[in-house]
Amino acid sequence: MKVKVNQQEKSFDGDPDMPLMWYLRDELALTGTKFGCGSGLCGACTVHLDGKAVRSCVTTMKEVSGHAVTTIEGLSPDGNHPVQKAWRAENVPQCGYCQPGQIMQAAALISEKGKPTDEEIYTVMSGNICRCGCYQRIFAAIRTAATKGA
Amino acid sequence: MEFDKFAHQTIIENVSRRNLLKGIVSAGGLVIAAQFLPRSALAEVSGYAYKTGADGMPGGTVYDPHVFVSIAPDGTVTIVTHRSEMGTGSRTSLPMVVADEMEADWSRVKIVQAPGNEQKYGNQDTDGSRSMRHFIQPMRACGAATRQMLEHAAAVTWGVSDADCRAKNHQVFHVPTGRALGFGELAATAAAFKTPALGTLTLKDPDQFRYIGKGQVQITDLFNITTGRAKYAQDIAVPGMLFAVIERPPVVLGKAVSYDSAAAMKVPGVVKVVMINPTPMPAKFAPLGGVAVIANSTYAASKGRAALNVKWDDGPNKDYDSEVFKKNMAEIAHKPGKVERNEGDIDKALAAADKVIERDYYIPHFVHAPMEPPAAVVKIDGNKAEVWACVQSPGGTRGDVAKLLGFKEDDVTVNVTLLGGGFGRKSKCDFALEAALLSKEMGGKPAKVVWTREDDIQHSFYHAVSYQHVTAGIKDGKVTAWRQRSVAPSLMSNFMPDPKRESPLELGLGLIDTPFNVPNLRLETGEATSHTRIGWFRSVNNIPHAFAMQSMVAELVAELGKDPKDFLLEMIGPARIVDPRQTVTSPLWNYGDPFETYPIDTGRTRRVVQLVAEKAGWGRKLPKGHGMGIAVQRSFLTYVATVVEVAVDDKGNVTVPRVDTAIDAGFIVNPERVRSQIEGAAVMGLSIAKLTQITFKNGRVQQSNFHDYQVLRIGQGAMDVRTHIMPASIDVPSSGVGEPGVPPFAPAFVNAVYAATGKRIRNLPLGDQLSA
Numbered sequence: 001m002k003v004k005v006n007q008q009e010k011s012f013d014g015d016p017d018m019p020l021m022w023y024l025r026d027e028l029a030l031t032g033t034k035f036g037c038g039s040g041l042c043g044a045c046t047v048h049l050d051g052k053a054v055r056s057c058v059t060t061m062k063e064v065s066g067h068a069v070t071t072i073e074g075l076s077p078d079g080n081h082p083v084q085k086a087w088r089a090e091n092v093p094q095c096g097y098c099q100p101g102q103i104m105q106a107a108a109l110i111s112e113k114g115k116p117t118d119e120e121i122y123t124v125m126s127g128n129i130c131r132c133g134c135y136q137r138i139f140a141a142i143r144t145a146a147t148k149g150a
Numbered sequence: 151m152e153f154d155k156f157a158h159q160t161i162i163e164n165v166s167r168r169n170l171l172k173g174i175v176s177a178g179g180l181v182i183a184a185q186f187l188p189r190s191a192l193a194e195v196s197g198y199a200y201k202t203g204a205d206g207m208p209g210g211t212v213y214d215p216h217v218f219v220s221i222a223p224d225g226t227v228t229i230v231t232h233r234s235e236m237g238t239g240s241r242t243s244l245p246m247v248v249a250d251e252m253e254a255d256w257s258r259v260k261i262v263q264a265p266g267n268e269q270k271y272g273n274q275d276t277d278g279s280r281s282m283r284h285f286i287q288p289m290r291a292c293g294a295a296t297r298q299m300l301e302h303a304a305a306v307t308w309g310v311s312d313a314d315c316r317a318k319n320h321q322v323f324h325v326p327t328g329r330a331l332g333f334g335e336l337a338a339t340a341a342a343f344k345t346p347a348l349g350t351l352t353l354k355d356p357d358q359f360r361y362i363g364k365g366q367v368q369i370t371d372l373f374n375i376t377t378g379r380a381k382y383a384q385d386i387a388v389p390g391m392l393f394a395v396i397e398r399p400p401v402v403l404g405k406a407v408s409y410d411s412a413a414a415m416k417v418p419g420v421v422k423v424v425m426i427n428p429t430p431m432p433a434k435f436a437p438l439g440g441v442a443v444i445a446n447s448t449y450a451a452s453k454g455r456a457a458l459n460v461k462w463d464d465g466p467n468k469d470y471d472s473e474v475f476k477k478n479m480a481e482i483a484h485k486p487g488k489v490e491r492n493e494g495d496i497d498k499a500l501a502a503a504d505k506v507i508e509r510d511y512y513i514p515h516f517v518h519a520p521m522e523p524p525a526a527v528v529k530i531d532g533n534k535a536e537v538w539a540c541v542q543s544p545g546g547t548r549g550d551v552a553k554l555l556g557f558k559e560d561d562v563t564v565n566v567t568l569l570g571g572g573f574g575r576k577s578k579c580d581f582a583l584e585a586a587l588l589s590k591e592m593g594g595k596p597a598k599v600v601w602t603r604e605d606d607i608q609h610s611f612y613h614a615v616s617y618q619h620v621t622a623g624i625k626d627g628k629v630t631a632w633r634q635r636s637v638a639p640s641l642m643s644n645f646m647p648d649p650k651r652e653s654p655l656e657l658g659l660g661l662i663d664t665p666f667n668v669p670n671l672r673l674e675t676g677e678a679t680s681h682t683r684i685g686w687f688r689s690v691n692n693i694p695h696a697f698a699m700q701s702m703v704a705e706l707v708a709e710l711g712k713d714p715k716d717f718l719l720e721m722i723g724p725a726r727i728v729d730p731r732q733t734v735t736s737p738l739w740n741y742g743d744p745f746e747t748y749p750i751d752t753g754r755t756r757r758v759v760q761l762v763a764e765k766a767g768w769g770r771k772l773p774k775g776h777g778m779g780i781a782v783q784r785s786f787l788t789y790v791a792t793v794v795e796v797a798v799d800d801k802g803n804v805t806v807p808r809v810d811t812a813i814d815a816g817f818i819v820n821p822e823r824v825r826s827q828i829e830g831a832a833v834m835g836l837s838i839a840k841l842t843q844i845t846f847k848n849g850r851v852q853q854s855n856f857h858d859y860q861v862l863r864i865g866q867g868a869m870d871v872r873t874h875i876m877p878a879s880i881d882v883p884s885s886g887v888g889e890p891g892v893p894p895f896a897p898a899f900v901n902a903v904y905a906a907t908g909k910r911i912r913n914l915p916l917g918d919q920l921s922a
Contacts (some may be wrong), residue, residue: 015418015449022449026393031385032378032568035448036521041832041856044521072378079377087376088156091368094826095237096375097382097521107459122611122865131521131571132237133833135864136871 001065005030006074016062023046023061024071032072032100044107045127046101046108047071053108055127072100075107084106086145094132102128106142115146168559197348200883204284204744207629208545211267211284213291214345215299217270218248218388221341224281225320225334227254231745232264232271233281234542235371236572237830238522238888239823240281242370247819250361251293251354252300253317261370266544266564268535276542277577277686278741279469279786279886282819286884294351296340303339305330318562320362356880365822371568382688383540383567384523390400391527392421393595394588395451396611396881398440400502401849402682403428403465409441413457419450423458426584428465430681432645435550435578436607438683442588448600454682464849470681471617472845476512477619479637483510487635487674488651491662491734494670498756499631503623505632509705510619511698512913514843514898515612518687519861522570523601524581536560539582540569547579551586573834574686578611590904607859608851612844614638614656616820618698622706625669628820629706629721631670634698637662643680651675652691656737660695660785660893662730666750667723683848688834692785693891700781700897701912704904714901715763715780723783725753741787747883748787758791758812758876766793766810775799776807781894786817786886789876794898801922806836806867806899811891814876818882821875828873828891835895837862878916 003010005028013022019038024030024047033056036044040058047056048070056069075081076110093099102125108123109116116124123143130138204211212218218230229248235241248254264271270290301315304322308315314325321330358811361367374380387447399405411423421444428439441460445451500506526539528551535555541547544566569576590596601609616638623631640656642649652661652675662673687693703721707714728750731738740748759782762768771780773825775798782791795808809832818824841860845852852860862868900911903920911919 011858020450022447025385026387026447026449029387030378031381034382034522035384035600037856039855039857041604042521042603047237075377080372083656084376088368088372088751091372091822091826093237093372093375094239095235095370095521095569095571096371096380096832097568099375100378103376118865126863126865128479129861129863131519131573133828133830133835133862133868135862136829136869138864139825139869 001061003064004068006070012061014061016060018061019057020047020061020064021056023054030071030073034097034101034128036098043105044098044101046104046128047103048108049106051111053105072104075104081107082148083110083141083145086148087139089144090137090141092134092137093140094134098128098130102130102138103105106145110142110146116142161885170753171520173756198287199742199881200747202284202747203744203885204273206742207273207284209271209273211288212270212272213288213295213348215292215296218292219252219296221333221337223334223337225258225332226260227258227333228260229260230264230271231261232274233574234274234276234544234566234569236276236542236569236576238281238827239369240276242367242822243823244281244285244529245636246361246367247286247289247446248293248296250359251290253298253319255320256361256367260318263566265566266548268545274544275546277574279889282304282884283886286819290353291348291351294353295346296348298351299340299343300333300336302343303336306339307331307336339718362819363821365820367820373850380568382522382570383538384522384570386527386538386567386598388527388529388538388596390597391552392444392446393448393451393590394442394444394597395448395455395461395597395602396426396440396442396584396599397455398438398605399428399462399466400608401462401467402438402466403431404462404467405439406441407463409458409460409588413441414454414460417450417454417457419447420445421453422592423431423454424588426587432643432647435580435583437580437584437587437869439821444588444592444597454492455475458869467503467681468849470849472514472847472848475615476617478512482678483619483635483637483678484615484637487676489672489674490657491671491673491730491737493733496633496670496672499670500621500623500633503625504629505624505709506621506906507624507709508619508621509702510617510912511694511701513616513694513697513814514845514914516687516838516842517610517844517859518571518573518575518605519606519760519859520562520573520575523603523606524576525598525600526582526585527596527598528582528585528589529596530589532556533557533854535586536583537562537564537586538567539564539579540567540576541579541582542569542577543579547582550579554583554586573688577608577915578685583886603856606851607853607855610912611683613687613693614641614684614691616691616694618694620698620702622702624706624709629668632666632668633672633674634661636695637676637678638694639680641684641686643684648679649681654736654739656691657736658741659690660692660783662734662738663750663784664699665728665750665784666721673743681849687893689785689889692783693896695837696783696893697780697896697914700783700894701900704779705910715768718780718782719756719759722752722755722759723891725756727751743787748885750784754789754814755784758782758789758814761874761876762791762810762812765812766874768793775906777902777904777906779898779903779905780902781897783890783893785890785893788813788885788887788890790890790894792894792898793894794902796902796906797901798920800902804903804920805915809868809871810874811871812874812876813891814878815887815890816882817880818875819884824875824887825873828886830866832895833862835892836868836899839896839914841900843915
């Protein structure tokens with residue numbers, strides 16, 4: 001099967017039931033997509049599938065066949081997507097482990113809604129856990145990114 | 151004394167290498183109120199302005215620039231950071247101290263992570279909230295020594311006096327002529343000099359700090375974190391690496407009696423199935439045992455594991471049941487216990503009281519659940535091993551891996567990755583030991599052990615379940631008697647046979663160090679045996695101790711009809727040094743640091759209470775359904791007071807619209823990271839107060855992932871946390887920041903819930919207690 005990852009065509013002939021996350025992490029060494037729960041409960045593995053945020057730990061290879069996947073490594077060529085810039089401006093991360101997933105989720109949210117309401121931010125971002133507790137700054141960074149346009 | 155002997159053999163080596171012995175040895179003696187000698191005078195004593203417990207830790211402290219600093223000809227300054235980074239910012243803040251003191255330009259500084267080597271770098275045990283506390287002085291000395299070596303290099307080059315050479319912003323100037331040489335040009339000359347002795351160092355005047363105390367330096371990994379390039383142990387890949395997952399016994403000390411190795415081997419990619427035996431308790435950080443499946447990918451290993459069908463002999467802990475255990479603890483807490491601190495005559499005072507109030511408080515087990523589950527890679531080459539791991543304890547891990555493999559410590563390299571959260575979990579290197587065992591099993595090939603979230607939640611070292619029974623006597627409108635019995639299984643059960651009760655280390659975490667100004671005070675412990683692995687969790691036993699004490703204060707308010715903040719100040723009493731060392735039965739553990747440097751200073755306790763009350767607008771008019779609660783705790787030698795505002799709707803749903811926290815952690819190096827720690831502590835505190843609990847049934851953890859082990863998510867409260875930092879000069883010893891934000895949160899929260907609803911929550915988590 002074929003899958004486009006960060007604009008590059010890849011072919012895959014392994015187990016079609018393997019979660020995309022393990023393909024990205026173990027086979028392509030794209031480790032910015034993090035392993036957090038393996039059950040779609042924490043959002044650390046969030047990537048874009050045809051532009052929409054999905055949990056790569058519960059998305060199988062057969063589901064992504066013929067589609068385009070974007071990981072944190074492919075979000076912006078120079079790492080300066082408005083959401084990434086806002087994350088830095090607000091000093092969001094502590095340990096940083098969940099942040100690629102948070103950023104991918106936030107980027108998809110802003111791309112879809114433009115300027116999301118507080119409720120939309122809470123609802124959409126509530127699938128992404130941060131155990132360090134950076135939520136206040138995540139919220140501020142999304143506001144900043146949405147204001148500056150993503 | 152038997153305890154001393156034991157302490158020598160085991161505790162100092164084992165207890166997360168927390169400095170227990172130091173506290174024991176230094177206990178007793180006269181009270182010396184904190185007196186901080188001027189820097190010049192102290193240099194002759196120890197080289198530092200004040201003493202800390204750092205020298206008693208394995209490896210002590212090192213300040214040698216030859217160890218920590220290198221300067222390239224192009225002027226690039228590389229500073230080694232030797233403590234683990236799990237989110238507190240120490241990886242940035244400690245090198246920043248060096249850079250500031252040596253007059254380096256931060257934009258030309260690179261940071262490299264030290265491998266585990268405490269002989270070389272000093273203590274690396276990143277827990278106990280002591281990275282800055284123990285290393286601000288050595289890192290300042292390191293920077294000052296570097297600066298003086300560079301200045302001397304310039305003086306030698308120019309043939310002028312050292313006194314006329316001054317380092318400033320990456321150059322050394324000859325003051326009379328204005329000539330300058332860059333650090334890069336001076337590096338080779340400077341590097342040949344011996345390190346100046348501590349007593350000859352001149353530290354910068356704090357007015358001249360460029361970065362320290364400013365909060366303008368961003369964490370060094372910020373760009374890499376936001377672009378996915380930051381590497382954690384889960385992300386490590388080594389050529390030829392095999393992947394392993396382990397089916398561990400669901401009950402601690404359980405043993406696999408049968409499993410279907412053939413079924414696992416049928417899964418494509420699986421290369422080996424290995425049984426690991428459990429280690430009898432006390433097992434320190436030895437692997438739990440179980441059945442490992444080794445494969446050429448994590449996915450294959452996981453599929454193989456799912457096919458194992460392991461049958462277990464559950465062993466001696468098979469009946470552990472949280473409901474039953476709670477009842478037992480309650481019974482014990484209602485009987486006389488072992489006296490741990492005694493002042494006045496509690497029985498007489500209670501008998502003479504106008505009113506006696508008794509209350510019980512319960513905190514369940516919980517688990518750290520760092521976003522990165524534990525992971526480690528180990529490869530073995532002959533008699534040498536190399537480790538990559540997300541460990542808080544690089545030095546301890548090196549020692550433990552060496553011991554397990556029978557290697558010399560010098561032959562074990564521990565590469566410390568970034569830690570995707572730690573909270574105490576990653577002080578225990580069992581996962582690195584598992585990887586070492588499996589690499590050995592595979593003839594030395596690199597083996598990566600991946601813990602899944604289920605593994606992390608079901609096989610951790612759990613925060614101790616605890617039960618607190620408090621009895622207070624009121625006479626003539628004053629609290630004249632306070633008796634508190636604390637019952638909790640001890641984390642020392644990892645290190646010694648059934649310790650039966652909280653150890654001195656745990657008692658010092660907010661029980662026997664209480665500052666309360668009550669003439670008849672008795673603090674006791676009751677017996678409890680561990681039936682799982684108990685481990686330290688961010689702020690440790692301060693959580694249950696503070697929860698009971700600070701809740702009880704608010705309960706007494708209800709009896710006395712006073713303002714909660716005013717009454718809290720009354721309980722703390724006048725500004726003074728509280729010295730429990732004469733009235734405790736076991737030596738007071740002052741977080742491993744000298745009492746003289748870090749006394750229990752109620753003036754500081756009072757000031758954070760007053761500051762937070764003022765900033766939170768204590769007593770302001772609140773909307774319907776809202777309530778405010780206050781609590782304070784000195785922990786990790788830092789004073790923290792929190793006001794929580796809750797909003798409770800008519801269905802009993804509780805949200806937290808605002809949190810104010812005042813912190814006095816002495817001199818602050820990086821206020822921006824202090825704020826982030828306090829914000830995070832509120833989120834973790836609210837998780838503890840509302841959501842998290844681990845329960846056991848038939849010896850097994852009943853939760854498995856984030857659907858049933860709930861932690862706070864965005865928008866569920868603590869979205870407006872305001873941190874108020876008590877200003878302090880450089881002469882006030884820096885204390886902990888990572889942990890002390892947690893303990894006051896839960897009691898402030900339940901006190902706020904009471905203010906809003908009149909309902910008193912004594913069992914955590916809140917769960918649906920208000921809506922049920």
